[in-house]
Amino acid sequence: MAQLKITLTRSAAHRLPKQRKIVKEFGLGRVNSTVIKPDNAATRGVINQIFHLVSVEEVKD
Template structure:
């Protein structure tokens, strides 16, 4: 199974409150912070809401 390595590359300052909550829920804080999440439909859907703020890479287990 594949995981997704998600890195915050742009600031959430001056963004919509919904986008800020998504970033916080993923566990991202400051710029260049990184988390690994499972690759599933729910994660992909959330990432589409903040696609302009993040960088995503696939990571094999």
Template sequence: MAEQVKITLVKSAAHRLPKQRAIVKALGLNKVQSSVVLPDNAATRGAVFKIAHLVTVEVVK
């Protein structure tokens, strides 16, 4: 089974750059403390890298 990552929004995306707000929305994060589990691949890692200051990431199995 492939590795997955749990991404949790810990800071608001309000008043951030439009590109960062779009990434938060594209990942499926809506409100602060909302979480999503996504596959651990290059696309997900790249998106998380752009908004690393807003999220926490955990590896789940």
């Protein structure tokens, strides 16, 4: 199964509370922090809400 490498490229400070909550729940603490999540519809939907703060790469197993 493919996975997504999500990197926080911009700060979540001064953003909407919902966007800050999403960044925190993804486990992204500081700028340039990275997490790997499964590539599914739920993850992609959440990424669409914070697309301006993150960069996404596809990681193949």
